[in-house]
Amino acid sequence: MTPEAIGSDRTSTDRTSTDPTSSNRTSTDQASSDQIRKAAQISISSARMVDLDAILALERGGFPESEQWSRRSWEGELLGERRTVLVARAHQTVGVICLQTVGPAADLQRLVVAPRARRLGVGSALVRAGVDAVRHLGARTVMLEVGYENEPAIALYQRLGFEQRAARADYYGPGQHALILKMYDLQDPPRMTEP
Numbered sequence: 013m014t015p016e017a018i019g020s021d022r023t024s025t026d027r028t029s030t031d032p033t034s035s036n037r038t039s040t041d042q043a044s045s046d047q048i049r050k051a052a053q054i055s056i057s058s059a060r061m062v063d064l065d066a067i068l069a070l071e072r073g074g075f076p077e078s079e080q081w082s083r084r085s086w087e088g089e090l091l092g093e094r095r096t097v098l099v100a101r102a103h104q105t106v107g108v109i110c111l112q113t114v115g116p117a118a119d120l121q122r123l124v125v126a127p128r129a130r131r132l133g134v135g136s137a138l139v140r141a142g143v144d145a146v147r148h149l150g151a152r153t154v155m156l157e158v159g160y161e162n163e164p165a166i167a168l169y170q171r172l173g174f175e176q177r178a179a180r181a182d183y184y185g186p187g188q189h190a191l192i193l194k195m196y197d198l199q200d201p202p203r204m205t206e207p
């Protein structure tokens with residue numbers, strides 16, 4: 013896959029001032045974000061087995077321990093058929109997306125961006141690239157499950173054109189509900205809509 017440059021149309025000041033998580037960041041995190049932002053050299057490419065340790069680090073930064081995928085699970089994704097696994101790289105690996113395609117239907121199974129690289133467009137770029145990749149594999153729809161209270165992810169998916177299809181009670185465990193979102197008619201690459 014051709015590397016996709018992202019973030020070059022975004023300024024450092026507007027991103028920092030609108031980031032609701034910035035007050036929780038350490039100065040090291042902020043410095044890393046600034047490096048990523050200034051570099052504007054984030055690229056997206058197919059993940060390989062050498063990326064596994066970096067992907068597992070993203071898992072640890074993105075999900076509570078009980079929800080993290082194991083090394084074996086990720087090995088299965090990297091080696092499996094009909095899988096699309098893409099990583100976003102700046103100086104380091106800052107995000108990963110994983111989709112599975114079966115005929116005309118694709119499932120978006122995992123998306124995670126390193127905390128220091130959030131609100132820079134990395135997640136959106138990964139979803140756009142992932143959807144584009146499965147479209148070329150013949151998918152016409154993409155479905156995903158997302159935690160009912162995962163507002164950042166729901167906002168991202170909705171901005172990219174995913175629509176709510178259903179809700180599933182206790183999907184992730186007692187009291188942990190999920191929304192089922194779907195993107196229909198993958199005729200054209202997805203574009204970000206205005207909030």
Ligand SMILES: CC(C)(COP(=O)(O)OP(=O)(O)OC[C@H]1O[C@@H](n2cnc3c(N)ncnc32)[C@H](O)[C@@H]1OP(=O)(O)O)[C@@H](O)C(=O)NCCC(=O)NCCS
Binds near residue numbers: 122135
């Ligand atoms: C969800 C996640 C992947 C978003 O990645 P990201 O790189 O920060 O997303 P983007 O910068 O592309 O954000 C795109 C849009 O999504 C929405 N969004 C993203 N994070 C948000 C937040 N914390 N609060 C509100 N809206 C948010 C905004 O509309 C944003 O656009 P804007 O920055 O111009 O306002 C990231 O927060 C993450 O890894 N979370 C932990 C793992 C996870 O929950 N994965 C999804 C499982 S289904």
